[in-house]
Amino acid sequence: MGKYSILDKVKPEVRSINSYTLREYDYEIKINQNENPYDVPEQIKREILDFALERSWSRYPPFDPVELREELAAYTGWNPEGILAGNGSNEIIQCVLEIILYPGRKLILPSPTFTVYKLIGTVLGGTVQEVPLKSDLTFDCDAIEAEMADSGDVIILCSPNNPTGCMYPQDRLVRLLEQNPGTVVIVDEAYYEFSKETVAGLLGTYENLIVFRTFSKAFSLAGLRVGYGLMNPALAREVNKAKLPYNINFFSIAAAIKLLQNRDILSGKIDELIAEREALYTAMNTINGVTVYPSRSNFMIFETPYDPEIIFRELLKDGLLVRNVSSYPMLSKALRVSVSIPDDNRRFITSLVRIMGELETSE
Amino acid sequence: MGKYSILDKVKPEVRSINSYTLREYDYEIKINQNENPYDVPEQIKREILDFALERSWSRYPPFDPVELREELAAYTGWNPEGILAGNGSNEIIQCVLEIILYPGRKLILPSPTFTVYKLIGTVLGGTVQEVPLKSDLTFDCDAIEAEMADSGDVIILCSPNNPTGCMYPQDRLVRLLEQNPGTVVIVDEAYYEFSKETVAGLLGTYENLIVFRTFSKAFSLAGLRVGYGLMNPALAREVNKAKLPYNINFFSIAAAIKLLQNRDILSGKIDELIAEREALYTAMNTINGVTVYPSRSNFMIFETPYDPEIIFRELLKDGLLVRNVSSYPMLSKALRVSVSIPDDNRRFITSLVRIMGELETSE
Numbered sequence: 092m093g094k095y096s097i098l099d100k101v102k103p104e105v106r107s108i109n110s111y112t113l114r115e116y117d118y119e120i121k122i123n124q125n126e127n128p129y130d131v132p133e134q135i136k137r138e139i140l141d142f143a144l145e146r147s148w149s150r151y152p153p154f155d156p157v158e159l160r161e162e163l164a165a166y167t168g169w170n171p172e173g174i175l176a177g178n179g180s181n182e183i184i185q186c187v188l189e190i191i192l193y194p195g196r197k198l199i200l201p202s203p204t205f206t207v208y209k210l211i212g213t214v215l216g217g218t219v220q221e222v223p224l225k226s227d228l229t230f231d232c233d234a235i236e237a238e239m240a241d242s243g244d245v246i247i248l249c250s251p252n253n254p255t256g257c258m259y260p261q262d263r264l265v266r267l268l269e270q271n272p273g274t275v276v277i278v279d280e281a282y283y284e285f286s287k288e289t290v291a292g293l294l295g296t297y298e299n300l301i302v303f304r305t306f307s308k309a310f311s312l313a314g315l316r317v318g319y320g321l322m323n324p325a326l327a328r329e330v331n332k333a334k335l336p337y338n339i340n341f342f343s344i345a346a347a348i349k350l351l352q353n354r355d356i357l358s359g360k361i362d363e364l365i366a367e368r369e370a371l372y373t374a375m376n377t378i379n380g381v382t383v384y385p386s387r388s389n390f391m392i393f394e395t396p397y398d399p400e401i402i403f404r405e406l407l408k409d410g411l412l413v414r415n416v417s418s419y420p421m422l423s424k425a426l427r428v429s430v431s432i433p434d435d436n437r438r439f440i441t442s443l444v445r446i447m448g449e450l451e452t453s454e
Numbered sequence: 455m456g457k458y459s460i461l462d463k464v465k466p467e468v469r470s471i472n473s474y475t476l477r478e479y480d481y482e483i484k485i486n487q488n489e490n491p492y493d494v495p496e497q498i499k500r501e502i503l504d505f506a507l508e509r510s511w512s513r514y515p516p517f518d519p520v521e522l523r524e525e526l527a528a529y530t531g532w533n534p535e536g537i538l539a540g541n542g543s544n545e546i547i548q549c550v551l552e553i554i555l556y557p558g559r560k561l562i563l564p565s566p567t568f569t570v571y572k573l574i575g576t577v578l579g580g581t582v583q584e585v586p587l588k589s590d591l592t593f594d595c596d597a598i599e600a601e602m603a604d605s606g607d608v609i610i611l612c613s614p615n616n617p618t619g620c621m622y623p624q625d626r627l628v629r630l631l632e633q634n635p636g637t638v639v640i641v642d643e644a645y646y647e648f649s650k651e652t653v654a655g656l657l658g659t660y661e662n663l664i665v666f667r668t669f670s671k672a673f674s675l676a677g678l679r680v681g682y683g684l685m686n687p688a689l690a691r692e693v694n695k696a697k698l699p700y701n702i703n704f705f706s707i708a709a710a711i712k713l714l715q716n717r718d719i720l721s722g723k724i725d726e727l728i729a730e731r732e733a734l735y736t737a738m739n740t741i742n743g744v745t746v747y748p749s750r751s752n753f754m755i756f757e758t759p760y761d762p763e764i765i766f767r768e769l770l771k772d773g774l775l776v777r778n779v780s781s782y783p784m785l786s787k788a789l790r791v792s793v794s795i796p797d798d799n800r801r802f803i804t805s806l807v808r809i810m811g812e813l814e815t816s817e
Contacts, residue, residue, distance in 0.1 A: 097661045097689055100554055100608075101554065105553045105692055106692065108695050126514065127512040130510040130511055140507060143499070144503060146677065148675055149490040149491070149674035150676055150677055151676045178541055178702075182698060191464065191465065193465060193556070193579050207698065207699065214552055214695060215578075298460045307514075311511055312512065313511075314512065314515055314704040315703045315704070323460065325461060326461065329464045331473065332468055333468065333577045335545060336544075337679060339541075340703065341677040343703055343705070
């Protein structure tokens with residue numbers, strides 16, 4: 092590059108971020124992204140595809156996806172005027188941070204948690220203050236309360252937390268909301284349908300609370316990218332100003348509406364996955380050398396005495412793609428596995444038993 | 455609200471923005487959003503829908519849409535490493551502004567232009583400096599060069615410009631790029647396929663140039679929201695850090711790829727729309743009292759001596775929904791009409807002739 096590099100115009104906090112890249116692997120069983128192993132039922136897919144065939148693709152989506160917001164209101168019990176939908180909940184989380192953060196303002200995050208929060212906060216020029224989990228990998232509510240009282244402008248609590256699966260206790264959340272009425276408290280309930288515990292009931296009482304949900308997990312729509320936020324309607328009007336017009340395409344809107352209308356069909360599979368999670372936890376717990384952490388989500392983390400990269404490679408030899416999360420703070424020995432169909436889970440247990448046995452023998 | 459209002463936490467520049475709302479109207483002919491009147495051909499739709507039936511919806515889209523970037527490289531002649539795709543080009547424009555703007559930095563915009571640029575720049579806390587068009591509604595290149603030399607950090611030139619249809623002359627763009635090597639110069643070619651003139655050939659020479667395109671206009675995909683940016687690969691790596699992971703859903707990616715592969719099928723319709731644009735311009739030019747501005751896009755603006763709201767309402771009586779753009783700077787007498795199929799255009803001309811005749815008589 093010449094005398095002037097256009098990269099000099101890029102904000103230094105952006106330059107300092109390492110580019111995120113994802114390696115591709117060959118696998119038979121994909122248990123690395125907390126996806127739902129069950130596809131949308133074929134009959135529902137066909138109904139959405141029939142609609143798509145008739146609808147003109149050259150026309151913009153609705154300016155305001157009213158029908159989706161109303162179905163979401165029926166599902167969540169919250170006011171449709173306080174509901175915003177996006178391309179995954181990430182998009183609306185980004186909008187919230189955009190209208191609040193600027194250099195000097197502080198985003199508080201437990202650590203480790205979902206990495207995208209920190210990324211967005213950093214790009215927006217905010218200060219990111221991380222509060223470590225406790226050694227048992229649950230939230231350190233005392234430390235979070237102290238940090239918030241000191242200097243928080245906005246906090247994001249992923250509950251159940253990705254990648255650890257822990258929940259933020261509701262009584263401690265109430266304290267946080269009460270003690271910090273001028274601070275935005277975001278609870279990301281991406282895995283709510285697997286925990287069956289929500290704080291959405293507090294929205295009517297606390298105008299500083301925002302709850303996020305997604306269709307990417309329990310609703311089997313990761314491929315179509317739909318999420319939503321629930322918040323005070325006055326705050327929603329402000330967040331909406333940061334949302335790009337026509338943000339969600341007509342196809343994803345139609346799919347989300349159809350799935351909400353057919354949500355009873357999905358609930359059996361969700362219950363099966365919850366039961367499988369418990370069975371998987373129990374089975375892993377019996378494997379010598381494996382430490383597994385309880386989870387309220389559709390994934391869990393486990394530790395072994397060995398290099399997680401070795402465990403990852405050995406599982407991959409058996410066709411199982413998990414997530415090596417050892418680069419996260421506090422998780423240097425850990426991997427994350429998503430709960431899948433019973434056959435996949437059995438194969439995972441069989442493989443892990445083999446690997447642990449072989450590694451123990453070779454010592 | 456109580457003692458603390460959570461709205462106090464919202465950035466003042468966001469509070470000051472008026473919420474954008476869109477009124478709904480009944481119409482027969484929609485010529486208000488510069489959409490392509492021709493839907494994607496049914497055979498192409500069916501191929502995409504067949505793919506969607508087979509593909510699992512519960513799995514995330516590709517982390518990096520390599521196949522789409524490679525098809526875009528073949529179409530544009532630009533390096534795939536310097537191509538980023540988003541939910542409409544707006545999303546990637548937002549990413550570019552996110553990595554550059556902060557309070558004190560300046561976004562330069564011709565005025566009037568596409569309103570979303572100013573909205574994004576304001577939310578991000580940048581200073582927006584508008585440079586009026588000349589009285590003939592073409593770009594004031596001298597004024598833009600002066601403003602850039604003075605204080606620009608980034609500029610967006612929509613060319614052809616929405617809503618006026620004018621092009622930024624390529625020789626003046628070269629001067630702008632040469633004189634401001636440390637400033638990001640964005641050219642939004644959303645309507646390129648209708649102007650058939652691009653500055654993408656300058657990308658290899660000027661690392662400060664970014665060119666945007668969209669599938670929402672000529673490619674008939676407004677409903678699926680796909681756009682892209684072409685830029686220096688090193689700059690693309692930085693912009694990519696502001697892009698949310700898995701931003702485009704699998705269905706929109708598949709549709710964009712399929713349309714690029716079948717682009718020859720679309721070109722006949724594009725040529726027809728260009729011919730219709732010229733015919734529409736000529737016909738409007740003959741109507742007494744109507745001033746129409748030449749356009750290189752698939753829309754044009756026209757002025758009459760009457761209140762634009764009256765013209766808008768009278769056209770709507772005949773089933774024609776146009777866009778009243780009179781709230782834009784310099785356009786207090788103007789409306790914008792999209793070029794449609796020949797029948798629609800004829801109906802528009804007939805209606806406008808009637809309205810102008812009646813208004814003249816009633817004076």
